[in-house]
Amino acid sequence: MLDEFLTQIVKPVVWLKLALSLLVAYAIYRFGRTLIRLLEPHVNHRLLTGVKWLWLLFVAVCWVAVATHAAYLPSVPLFFDLGQDIFNGLRASAGQFLVIVALSLIGWNLVGALSRRIVPDNDFTRRTVRIQTLKGVVESTLKVLIVIVTLIGALQTLGVNAAGLLAGVSVLGIAVGFGAQSLVKDVFTGFFILLEDQYGVGDVITVNTGQLSGTVEKLNLRITALRALDGTVHIVPNGQINTVSVSSKDWSRVVAAVDVTYNANINQALKVLEAVSNELYNDPEWKPFFLDKPEVQGVTQLAPDGVTIRALFKVQPKSQYAVGREFNRRIKIAMDQALIEIPSPQRALSFGAAPLEIKLVRGDRPPGSASTAPVSPAAPATEMTAHDRQNAPVKPTLTRDPEAGELQS
Secondary structure (H helix, E strand, O other): OHHHHHHHHOOHHHHHHHHHHHHHHHHHHHHHHHHHHOOOOOOOHHHHHHHHHHHHHHHHHHHHHHHHHHOOOOOOHHHHHHHHHHHHHHHOHHHHHHHHHHHHHHHHHHHHHHHHHOOOOOOOOHHHHHHHHHHHHHHHHHHHHHHHHHHHHHHHHOOOOHHHHHHHHHHHHHHHHHHOHHHHHHHHHHHHHHHOOOOOOOOEEEEOOOOEEEEEEEEOOOEEEEEOOOOOEEEEEHHHOOOEEEOOOOOEEEEEEEEEOOOOOHHHHHHHHHHHHHHHHHOOOOHHHEOOOOEEEEEEEEEOOEEEEEEEEEEOOOOHHHHHHHHHHHHHHHHHHOOOOOOOOOOOOOOOOOOOOOOOOOOOOOOOOOOOOOOOOOOOHHHHOOOOOOOOOOOOOOOOOOOOOOOOO
16 A cells, blocks of 8 residues: 555646645535534534534545545555545536535635735825725626636536527627616726726725715725715716816825914014924924925915915825814914914994993892803913913824815715
């Protein structure tokens, strides 16, 4: 027996047969474990554990028998004959069908396992967006191919002519194509979106310059799924996307604009704007978000309600929201400290031409009435200067702001 084994084991064809038989045995074992898993809610745990071990032992014995037949070791008659019977059974239609289903199950699980192992970096870059997008598309495409190949192979084992069936399906596909032109358009548009890297999973986009805006959560050849700020998911067919505005590609910009009144010293306001911009740029906590030094543009508009001064910050993609919020906090404190007034809505009350009569009545306050404690006057300028401009009590988050005109529930 040992001499026969040493003679056969050096042949490459024997190694190939052993590898294929091991792959088929593993596929059948995984298929059986999947069926056993369906019985878990209905079968006792101990009995289920015994069934799992029996199934493992059965598959192991069958593989040893098939391996004995593949290596052609007739000196072990028990396993050799059993292996021949198993081999003949697998060559039958039922055996081939079982092998095809088991192998497709392995392929399905393998694609899912490999997809889960592809984990993009935490940093938001075009490479991360590309990996996250293509991972889902490739996984779904491979799984569709596995299903198609499995169906064709299974039909062939059952005696159905797959070639004639594919010819009929192609004719049917042409007929259906005339009625599914929108679906074909969706697929072609999705293909070019992926090919040209127009946007991807994680990007913030606005579709058709309209009311649909959000973060891309899912992108495949047919649809784009957007998550709005209020949590609503918008499903947009790719064929209906004409224009896309991407707010997070390569770099972003903060339009740091602030209005001051016409009575304010505009030169001093510009100095305050420049000081706050440089202060935010040089802050160690915020400097990693900046890609370039702040650009103070100066007076950009003489509006009816005030004078608009503006600076521009070139920052990392998707960080413009947090940087903008921190700038708003700091510029408000700085303007208060410099005694520069930011315009606010004013309201005038008119009581007509007749004189207004006001009566002051002094008496005991009835129980349960509101407190008559004096109202403290407005905080003086010295108190405003005590505000800490560089340390925010609440750190701004990176959550995006809603776009102008965005649809919200």
